[in-house]
Amino acid sequence: MRKWGTIAKHEYLYNIRRKEFLFVTFGVPLFILVAGGLPILLMGSTMSTEEYRIGYVDKTGLFEPANFTEYANEELAKKGILDSKITHFFVIPENYTATGRIEIFSTKRDFAGSRTIEDQIQGFLLGNLLKGEKGEIIERAKRPMNSEFFTLDEKGGTSREGISTILVPIAFAMLFMMSIFTSSNFLLQGVVEEKENRVMEILLSSVSYKDLLTGKVIGLGAVGLTQVLIWKSIGITLLLSNPIVAAVILDKINVSVPILVLASIYFISGYFVFASIMAGVGAIATTSREGQQMAGIFTITGAIPLIVSEYIIANPNAILSKALSFFPLTSPVSMILRLSITEVPLYEIIISILILVASTYFIIELSVRIFRASLLMYGKKPTISEVIKYVQKN
Numbered sequence: 001m002r003k004w005g006t007i008a009k010h011e012y013l014y015n016i017r018r019k020e021f022l023f024v025t026f027g028v029p030l031f032i033l034v035a036g037g038l039p040i041l042l043m044g045s046t047m048s049t050e051e052y053r054i055g056y057v058d059k060t061g062l063f064e065p066a067n068f069t070e071y072a073n074e075e076l077a078k079k080g081i082l083d084s085k086i087t088h089f090f091v092i093p094e095n096y097t098a099t100g101r102i103e104i105f106s107t108k109r110d111f112a113g114s115r116t117i118e119d120q121i122q123g124f125l126l127g128n129l130l131k132g133e134k135g136e137i138i139e140r141a142k143r144p145m146n147s148e149f150f151t152l153d154e155k156g157g158t159s160r161e162g163i164s165t166i167l168v169p170i171a172f173a174m175l176f177m178m179s180i181f182t183s184s185n186f187l188l189q190g191v192v193e194e195k196e197n198r199v200m201e202i203l204l205s206s207v208s209y210k211d212l213l214t215g216k217v218i219g220l221g222a223v224g225l226t227q228v229l230i231w232k233s234i235g236i237t238l239l240l241s242n243p244i245v246a247a248v249i250l251d252k253i254n255v256s257v258p259i260l261v262l263a264s265i266y267f268i269s270g271y272f273v274f275a276s277i278m279a280g281v282g283a284i285a286t287t288s289r290e291g292q293q294m295a296g297i298f299t300i301t302g303a304i305p306l307i308v309s310e311y312i313i314a315n316p317n318a319i320l321s322k323a324l325s326f327f328p329l330t331s332p333v334s335m336i337l338r339l340s341i342t343e344v345p346l347y348e349i350i351i352s353i354l355i356l357v358a359s360t361y362f363i364i365e366l367s368v369r370i371f372r373a374s375l376l377m378y379g380k381k382p383t384i385s386e387v388i389k390y391v392q393k394n
Helices: 003-015 019-041 074-082 109-127 135-142 161-197 200-205 211-243 243-252 257-283 286-306 309-314 319-326 331-341 346-374 384-392
Strands: 054-058 069-071 086-092 103-106 148-152 156-160
Touching: 003 161, 003 211, 019 161, 054 074, 054 109, 069 074, 069 161, 074 103, 103 109, 109 135, 109 286, 148 243, 148 319, 161 200, 161 211, 161 257, 161 286, 161 331, 211 257, 211 319, 257 331, 257 346, 286 309, 286 331, 309 331, 309 384, 319 346, 319 384, 331 346
Parallel strands: 054 069, 054 086
Antiparallel strands: 086 103, 148 156
16 A cells, blocks of 8 residues: 555544544534424424314304314313313304404314314315315315426526525535535644644654645545535434435435536535645644634635525526636535526536646645645744745745
């Protein structure tokens, strides 16, 4: 195995055991699950299996019982509930036809079943109001609209809108930021720590600067990929644990294969750009805290597309959206946002990828020079002019 491969293997095995990695990898999904996802995932399993028996009090004289139990007054209806003959009853007031207002009563709160109760009552009311109409008319009145939204582009073409329009790009942006920034920050911390404890002197006695940087970047890239795979596995497991919710979500999400392929390309290329930058920052910084402060500039820059995501989604072909799609630090998230919203010209995709790949190579070369020149400078922070000299040297 080549030297950079050995370094990559060491970085991977070392970092997947770090507390920070374990906390982010498993702690973040757990927090999201507890904070917002758990109620949704339990929605299907918490629905009451009790058979609802519904009664009503009609003060208008317009409604026939059908499959509901009619009571002459509210007192009798209340007694029916207390005697467990019915589970719910509702009152239709005299001014119902003018206001549409009804009152529903039960002996316990049942948030999961409230929608079912309302649907049954609504069907009963419509069935009576539309007496004499055909069954299909009644059913259509119950569900008068099943709509889909489409967006016209400049050429008159149409694209379907849906939950995936927002969910997929935002999910990609969040995964990109959390995984890439976490992995590249591991690289930053690792470089600074090895400088501080002088492990670098030992490493550089047996490997070249380029092998050392390449091994660290690839090893930590594998850490980021592992993190994403774990998140995906957790998400799939949670979905499979509740087939009802899974069916609803998958029915609403339609992700094309080309977007997934392009997302993978941008993800990998974006990681190498940020990792190479963090390696250079780590070589310049004298302490971990200083390195984090310097890296914050690039982290904030990379997060700009997520900050202005609402604008990009609303204006995917605006000048700002296109500019962010070509700038290497923002192109991964920006381009995926645009691709999920509209049809981006092929030449723009090609130019964006070429710029990103070229920037990756260019930044890695610059980082290697800075890495080589400043890595062994303990306790001294190079000035801007010194950094420029490092970059200019072959």
